[in-house]
Amino acid sequence: MPVEVKLPQLGESTFEGTIGKWLKRPGDRVERFEPLVEIITDKVNVEMPAPYGGVLAKILIPEGQTVPVGTPIAVMETPDAAIQSPAAAQPTPTATGVGTREDRTQLADTERVRLSPVVRKLAEEHGLPLEEVARLRGSGAGGRVTKEDVLKYVETRHGAPPVAPAATVPRTTPVAPSQHPGDQLVKLTPLRRSIAQRMAQSKREIPHAYGVIEVDMTALVRWREAHKDAWRSREGVNITYTAFFVRAAADALRAFPLVNSSWSEDGIILRSAIAIGIGIALDDGLIVAVIKQADQKPLVGIAKELETLGRKAREGSLALDDVSGGTFTITNPGVFGSIWSMPIIIPGQAAILATDAIVKRPVARDDAIALRDIMHLGLSFDHRIFDGAVADGFLTRIRQKLESAPGGDAVPNDF
Amino acid sequence: MAEIRYIDAINQAHHEEMAQDARVLVLGEDVGRKGGVFGATMGLVEKFGEDRVIDTPLAESSIAGVAIGMACNGLLPIAEFQFADFIHPAFNQIVSEAARMRYRSNGVYGCPVVFRAPYGGSHGTALYHSQSIEAFYAHVPGLKVVAPSTPYDAKGMLKAAIRDPDPVLFLEHKRMYRIVRGEVPDGDYTVPIGPAAVRRPGRDLSLFAYGWMLSESLAAAEEMAREGIEVEVVDIRTLAPLDTATILKSVAKTNRALIVYEDNQFLGYGAEIAARIAEEAFFDLDAPVMRLAGPDVPGIPFAKPLEEWFSISRGKIAASIRTLAAY
Numbered sequence: 001m002p003v004e005v006k007l008p009q010l011g012e013s014t015f016e017g018t019i020g021k022w023l024k025r026p027g028d029r030v031e032r033f034e035p036l037v038e039i040i041t042d043k044v045n046v047e048m049p050a051p052y053g054g055v056l057a058k059i060l061i062p063e064g065q066t067v068p069v070g071t072p073i074a075v076m077e078t079p080d081a082a083i084q085s086p087a088a089a090q091p092t093p094t095a096t097g098v099g100t101r102e103d104r105t106q107l108a109d110t111e112r113v114r115l116s117p118v119v120r121k122l123a124e125e126h127g128l129p130l131e132e133v134a135r136l137r138g139s140g141a142g143g144r145v146t147k148e149d150v151l152k153y154v155e156t157r158h159g160a161p162p163v164a165p166a167a168t169v170p171r172t173t174p175v176a177p178s179q180h181p182g183d184q185l186v187k188l189t190p191l192r193r194s195i196a197q198r199m200a201q202s203k204r205e206i207p208h209a210y211g212v213i214e215v216d217m218t219a220l221v222r223w224r225e226a227h228k229d230a231w232r233s234r235e236g237v238n239i240t241y242t243a244f245f246v247r248a249a250a251d252a253l254r255a256f257p258l259v260n261s262s263w264s265e266d267g268i269i270l271r272s273a274i275a276i277g278i279g280i281a282l283d284d285g286l287i288v289a290v291i292k293q294a295d296q297k298p299l300v301g302i303a304k305e306l307e308t309l310g311r312k313a314r315e316g317s318l319a320l321d322d323v324s325g326g327t328f329t330i331t332n333p334g335v336f337g338s339i340w341s342m343p344i345i346i347p348g349q350a351a352i353l354a355t356d357a358i359v360k361r362p363v364a365r366d367d368a369i370a371l372r373d374i375m376h377l378g379l380s381f382d383h384r385i386f387d388g389a390v391a392d393g394f395l396t397r398i399r400q401k402l403e404s405a406p407g408g409d410a411v412p413n414d415f
Numbered sequence: 416m417a418e419i420r421y422i423d424a425i426n427q428a429h430h431e432e433m434a435q436d437a438r439v440l441v442l443g444e445d446v447g448r449k450g451g452v453f454g455a456t457m458g459l460v461e462k463f464g465e466d467r468v469i470d471t472p473l474a475e476s477s478i479a480g481v482a483i484g485m486a487c488n489g490l491l492p493i494a495e496f497q498f499a500d501f502i503h504p505a506f507n508q509i510v511s512e513a514a515r516m517r518y519r520s521n522g523v524y525g526c527p528v529v530f531r532a533p534y535g536g537s538h539g540t541a542l543y544h545s546q547s548i549e550a551f552y553a554h555v556p557g558l559k560v561v562a563p564s565t566p567y568d569a570k571g572m573l574k575a576a577i578r579d580p581d582p583v584l585f586l587e588h589k590r591m592y593r594i595v596r597g598e599v600p601d602g603d604y605t606v607p608i609g610p611a612a613v614r615r616p617g618r619d620l621s622l623f624a625y626g627w628m629l630s631e632s633l634a635a636a637e638e639m640a641r642e643g644i645e646v647e648v649v650d651i652r653t654l655a656p657l658d659t660a661t662i663l664k665s666v667a668k669t670n671r672a673l674i675v676y677e678d679n680q681f682l683g684y685g686a687e688i689a690a691r692i693a694e695e696a697f698f699d700l701d702a703p704v705m706r707l708a709g710p711d712v713p714g715i716p717f718a719k720p721l722e723e724w725f726s727i728s729r730g731k732i733a734a735s736i737r738t739l740a741a742y
Contacts (some may be wrong), residue, residue, distance in 0.1 A: 118701040120669045141742050147670050147701040338597075 003052055004072040007061075010041050010320065015131055016039045018066040018190060019073065024056045030076065037073065041190060044323060045316040053080035066190060069131060092324050098253050115145060122150045155266055191285040202347045206263075209383040210342050213395040217358050217373040220244060220405035242278065243303040245330055245355050248401040250274050250295040253328055256394040258386040260327050261350045268385055277326030277346065278306065280313040288346065290326040330355060334375065341358075341378050351381040351391070353398075416600050417518055422592035424566035424599050425455045425531075427494070428573035433463050433602060436491065439577060442469040443478060443495030443531075452497050453533060453592055479505035479530065486528045491577055499534035499586065500546045502691035505552050513582040514557035525580040529573070533589040534562075535627055535677055536726055540589075542714035551695035552584050553655040553687070559608055560654040562586040564629035566597035568652055571606030579608060586654075588626035595630055611658040613665065617647035619740050620671035620702075623662060623688050625651040628675045635732035644740045654696060663696050664690060670701035673739050677727050702742040707735040 007017050020038030024030050032053035039048050058075040061067050115123070115134060123133045128150070136153055138145035179185065188196070202208075224239060231239045253260040253274050262269040274295040277288040289309035291302060310319045328349055333341045334357040341354035356376040362369050377398060381391050419427075424491070433439045440463075441456055443678065447470040450457035460468040470479050475496055482494035496502045502509075509530060516526035536545040553560045561576065561583060563569040576583035614629065617638055624632040629650050636646040649665050664674050672692050674685035689704045707727060709715075715725050 116701045117698045121698045144742065146742075299509075 001078060002057055002075050003054075003078050004402060005036070005051060005074040005076055007039070007067055007069050007071050007073050008048065009131070009135070010039065010044065010046055011071050015129065016066050016068045016190060019061050019063050020045060021063055022059055023047065024050075026056055026058055027325055028056050030054060030056055040316070043253045044318050044320050050076070052076050052078045053387075065222075093235050099342070116147070118147050119145055119150050122147060122154075126150070126154045163328075167318065189284050191282070191287070195285050198347060199344050202344050205347065206345050207383045208342075208345060208380050209388065210378065210380055210392070211388060211391040211395055212340065212376050212378045213392070213399055215377055215399045216363070217241075217285040217375045217402060220402055221358060223405055235306050237301065237362070239299075239303055240306060241355070241358070242306055242330070242332055243299055244405070245332075245353070245398075246276050246278070246291060246294055246302050246306070247299055248398045249276060249328065249330055249353055251401055252394050252397040254295050255397055256390055258390055259351050259381070259394050261385055262292050262327075262348055263350070263382055263384050271327040273325075273327060275325050275327045277329040278309065279329065279331035280310055282313060287318065287325060288329055289313055289318060289322050293326060301409060327352070334358065340376050341401045343380050345382055349382075350385045351394075354378040354380070368370065416598040418596050419566055419599050420593055421566045421569050421587070421595045421597075424570035424597075425573060425587060425592075426457055427599070427601075428570045428577070429456060429459055431464070432574055432577045433459065433467065435603070435720045436577075437467075438489065438491040439493065440467040440469065440485070440490060441493045441495065442471050442482060444471055444473055444497045446470060446495050451495065453589065456495065456585075457529070458491055463678075473717070475501050475503075475505040476508055479508035479513070479528075482528045482530070483508060483516075486513075486526045486582075487516070487524055491527050491529075493529045493531060496530065496532040497549045498544050498546075498589075500543050502530070502532050502548060505530075506551070509552065509558065509582070509584070510555050514555045515620065516557075517581055518557055520641055526582045527577075527580050528582045529576045529585050530582065531573075531585045531587065533587050533592075535588040535590060536715045536722070537590045539717060539719070539722065540715070541717035541722075545715040547676070547683075547709070549584075549586055549654055550678055550682060550684045550686075551730055552607065553684055555655075557581070558655065559583040560586065561608055561652060561721035562588070562626040562654055563606075563652055564591075564614075564627075566595065566599050566624055568606050568612075570599050570652075571604050572608060572652070573604040574603070575608050578605065583608065586626065590627045591630065595627075608653050609656060609658060611652060611661040612650045613647060613661070614650045615646065615648040617645035617669065619645045619647075619669060620673055621647045621648050621649060621662075621665040621669045622673045622675060622732075623651055623665075623685070624675040625654065626677075626733075628677055631727065631729045632675050632732050635729040635736060638729070638733050639736050639740075643739075644736060646736055651688070657687065657691070659691050659695070662692065663699075666692055666696040667699045670699055671701055671739050671742070672696075672700070672704045673707060673735055674704070675707045675727060675732055675735075679711045680706055681711045683708050705735060705739050707732060 010017060018040040020040045022037050030036060030050045030053065033049040035047040036050040037048050039046055055077045056074060057077040060075065061073040115130060119133065120130065123130055133145055134151060136145045136149055137143065138149050140146040153315050215312045228239050235326050257270045260271045260274055273292050273293060275292045276294040277290045279286050279288050291305050309322060312322065329346050329352045331352060332344045332355045334355050337357050339356045339359060341356055343352045345352050358375045360371050361374040363372050363374060377395055379391050379395055421632055429441065441459055445452055446456040447460040447465060447468045478494050482492040485492045503577065513526045513528055516524050534547050549562060552558055559581060561572050563572045573585060576585050615633060622632050632648050636648050639646050647665050647669055649661060655682050674688045676683050676685040678684060685708055689706055691703050709725055709727060716722055
């Protein structure tokens with residue numbers, strides 16, 4: 001019998017996906033869990049496994065087309081006996097039977113749009129996408145999301161925006177700029193759209209404040225120039241400045257836990273884990289890959305992870321886990337020559353650090369002018385969470401760490 | 416203030432209104448010498464005489480018709496139907512004449528009759544003495560329909576009904592007569608026809624009821640509070656005109672609505688409450704509007720177990736509350 005294959009939810013806040021490449025043609029036999037189609041989302045590209053075994057009967061969505069989550073993308077012909085609907089394929093839940101994550105996921109497939117009117121109204125008032133609300137584990141009958149669930153979620157959501165009644169946040173339709181002859185409209189990619197939404201949300205909700213500090217990178221530059229080849233042949237990866245920045249930031253985050261936190265209406269959530277996101281430039285945008293437990297990894301481990309994440313980002317093979325869970329972010333506009341940057345905080349985090357270009361400058365040293373390798377570190381921070389003193393203390397700690405870079409033949413793992 | 420029975424409150428209202436306004440009179444079966452089959456008119460004939468307390472033949476259509484004639488000619492009659500079950504022969508008089516008088520005379524004539532009728536199931540009163548008839552009459556524009564749920568309201572609303580310039584159908588749940596007690600002032604006061612009353616504030620769901628169902632609902636709400644479910648109980652008490660604002664306000668607060676009525680569920684009075692909530696409180700709802708009502712069978716059976724199956728008890732109300740709260 002024919003069964004529809006729907007575009008699955010691939011990550012917390014993905015609402016749509018683009019069909020990359022159909023890996024099977026109509027008429028092909030497909031084993032269950034065999035890769036069926038490549039799907040590109042704003043976060044990751046994945047190969048979607050076939051939810052059923054059988055024959056691919058019909059492709060509903062051609063390659064290159066973007067559709068919302070839940071849209072039927074293909075029809076599969078499955079033998080009756082082998083109807084392994086996702087729900088049926090799960091072990092039958094017991095009578096009291098709830099609780100596992102899988103149960104909820106399956107339920108969500110059918111219940112996704114079954115939100116009560118008041119839940120929908122609340123979601124709109126709090127700016128929550130319905131898809132996000134539908135994925136909550138509800139306390140109502142059969143896991144239904146109730147009004148109480150939404151209110152609780154709003155309270156505990158990471159970096160929850162202040163509860164703003166709809167009336168005070170008028171929904172203005174942005175004025176569309178007029179187009180003139182010869183102008184060209186470039187369609188938004190999912191990635192571009194996601195960046196736009198997140199950045200606008202951040203600037204709308206977070207009162208940004210900024211601090212910039214100057215770092216004398218001379219010692220570190222010298223050390224790196226002297227050792228990078230040896231390092232490369234020993235470790236198999238390049239030693240980048242970014243690896244040092246991650247180490248220095250992780251150390252400073254440990255010393256200034258407020259910088260590693262999230263704002264919520266109930267209070268400031270200090271994050272126990274330190275997971276540092278690194279902005280990676282792509283052709284059509286930027287993706288933030290996350291180094292988990294950054295404070296517990298040696299320099300060489302971070303260098304290797306950075307290289308792996310960079311490669312995966314360029315190949316488009318980042319997994320969801322690679323791009324989620326960040327508690328702080330470092331962006332490196334310096335590689336493009338910027339000397340003074342004020343980045344936008346990722347919603348849910350307290351601050352973002354920009355590392356700018358290392359430039360030789362004349363500076364005063366011991367009452368004399370010296371040429372040194374100078375870099376600006378710019379911190380954008382959520383002024384609701386902490387104030388300038390903390391920001392500058394945090395930056396100073398990073399500066400001290402970078403300026404006390406290993407000299408001579410010191411083992412860089414000690415950094 | 417004395418704590419008295421529901422029936423005593425009705426009786427007091429008769430005595431006081433007849434004493435203060437000579438136009439007020441009572442007519443019905445056995446209302447005089449017997450004092451009413453339930454005792455609502457006890458002591459009236461002795462005090463006010465047979466001209467003002469009239470025992471009528473067993474002919475409900477004529478009781479209503481005569482009362483309407485009296486009202487059109489300047490009197491303030493209270494017409495008692497011994498049981499609401501027997502009001503049906505008077506349907507034409509009440510609906511076609513009394514309810515329309517103001518409208519068809521372009522506002523010139525009122526028809527200030529109070530039609531009193533004991534309604535609802537009691538212990539073993541079976542098919543002919545247990546009917547809930549409110550939906551038939553609340554449907555009719557021009558007729559006010561009330562079903563007070565406390566002795567205080569019974570007295571105050573009966574006085575308001577007697578003084579009302581238009582016809583009022585005054586429904587008394589017969590089970591309440593001797594079971595429900597409450598504090599009632601001795602003197603004169605009225606309770607306005609129209610506003611509903613929040614009898615118990617609550618946060619988890621709104622329960623709408625009237626008459627005996629209100630008593631049972633309050634008992635169920637008490638029980639639910641011990642389970643941690645806070646039910647807001649709203650006493651509808653005036654069925655027509657309906658106080659929609661109070662209903663919507665409560666639903667806006669609790670987001671869930673349960674309507675309890677004793678009549679058959681299909682097209683019963685609670686259906687109108689449900690419809691108004693659905694139409695006007697849609698974006699406040701976190702669960703479907705729920706009705707708990709009698710089964711759609713022709714009448715309350717006599718056999719005890721069947722009567723229990725038919726009747727809406729506090730246990731059934733509690734079960735519905737649990738279901739709706741968990742939705």
